[in-house]
Amino acid sequence: MPDPVPADERRFAEEMGTALAGMGVTPAFGKLLGWLLICEPPAQTSAQLAEALGLSKGSISTGMRLLERTGFVRRVPAPGRGHAYELMPNAMISGTDAAATYAAMRHVTERGLALLAAQGFAEDHDRARRLRINRDFFLFIEEEVPKLIDRFKQENDL
Amino acid sequence: MPDPVPADERRFAEEMGTALAGMGVTPAFGKLLGWLLICEPPAQTSAQLAEALGLSKGSISTGMRLLERTGFVRRVPAPGRGHAYELMPNAMISGTDAAATYAAMRHVTERGLALLAAQGFAEDHDRARRLRINRDFFLFIEEEVPKLIDRFKQENDL
DNA sequence: TTGAATGTTCAGAGAGTTCTGAACTTTCAG
DNA sequence: CTGAAAGTTCAGAACTCTCTGAACATTCAA
Known part of the structure; x- marks a missing residue:
């Protein structure tokens, strides 16, 4: 037993x-x-x-x-x-990336902007503001979080 | 209509x-x-x-x-x-914080460490390594992601 | 080669979630 | 004050998800 x-x-x-x-x-x-x-x-x-x-x-x-x-x-x-x-060894650390989720969000917002563009509202138009800021945000996270994780790995000798 | x-x-x-x-x-x-x-x-x-x-x-x-x-x-x-x-205005940006999730993860890992400590395995013991590194990671994310978001807000005049 | 141990797959039971629609409460224009 | 519009609540129908267990496939010690 x-x-x-x-x-x-x-x-x-x-x-x-x-x-x-x-x-x-x-x-x-x-x-x-x-x-x-x-x-x-x-x-x-x-x-x-x-x-x-x-x-x-x-x-x-x-x-x-x-x-x-x-x-x-x-x-x-x-x-x-x-x-x-x-x-x-670093299971949860690499797994927590969550990059896919943010990438998905960026893609939808991107599609929304394309849709507005097709209607004649450029990215700098007021109508596109709400979407643009969100696209920018998700892009930012998508880029910065991996850097953050690398920093953690370095600081902890992983 | x-x-x-x-x-x-x-x-x-x-x-x-x-x-x-x-x-x-x-x-x-x-x-x-x-x-x-x-x-x-x-x-x-x-x-x-x-x-x-x-x-x-x-x-x-x-x-x-x-x-x-x-x-x-x-x-x-x-x-x-x-x-x-x-x-x-900043709906998704503040909403994306996800702090709660990472805090939850930190709490469980913390509990796990306490459990091992009660069995006589200190945080620097080999048996606690797996847990400790994860606790540290979630703590790190919990602290750094809000900073990241602040940076985005500043860079974009929000 | 054989068969016991190990590993995989998947139909479907059970649990859980989401959303509606109808009954009810609140609000306010007249 | 009255009643019609707006808003809230919640039981339950419809759907989805998770996990089991049993049938099947693979592996390897002898």
Whole structure:
């Protein structure tokens, strides 16, 4: 019988799941991430994860593949059969980029400006002001946030 | 009979609704925001909004109250009866703060560290590394993003 | 090569969310 | 004061999303 999972740690994983759900991740995957942040050993097999978190084999499989594709997690060779999963060292830091969301917002605003332009309202026209300022803002964020993240990485030797 | 709404503009509002849905706003409220970004005149009554976007009176009422509470929109006196709603000048810019999300993430990580500390693993212990780096990161973002936004405001005379 | 362990897929149950529409309350012009 | 317009509320229909579990596929130790 494997070690029982400390209740505290499991609850932490659950809270992380809830917090991450607020960022668009599904609760189950958030829970997986949360668990990988504190579990010992750091690399765990599907079976261990399912056992620790009370999730189905299916959820683990789907969740891990997603987390792997998005760069949060990597496979490492497991002692016995199969493989184990481990949090990427900078998982959440790179994952938090959110660049896609801001890029999406910039694109819609861009489309809106094009629409007004087609009606004869140039970007400097009053009618386009509301949109333009927002396009500029999202562009700004899109450019600056990655710089910010780089700065954090540098300051912390990552 | 009031002006018919240009199909282009309505579609823009819908696209904005979809884009904002990716940020946690419901599609209907995103649509309202999108519309208020391009509509002419900039201030519109509930009736106009319902007409323009094909939303029920109920949705407009609930949506506008939410948007008002969160600072995206303000009421302005309407020509006839009642009042009209207008996008706040910097609506999306202040709304994009996202501070709450990052604060939430910092709090969970903080709790996780406390949990490990109770088990005898100090913040500089190896077992706490994964969590600590994340706590530091969310704290960093929490502090720096508002500065970034201020900079944008200054550079654009807002 | 074989079969037990591991991993993947997906239909659908269950939970949750969004939006409407109808009943109700408030407001104000006359 | 009256009643019509404006605004609010909320039950529930329609829809969407998440996760499970069972069937299927793959892998590898012996």
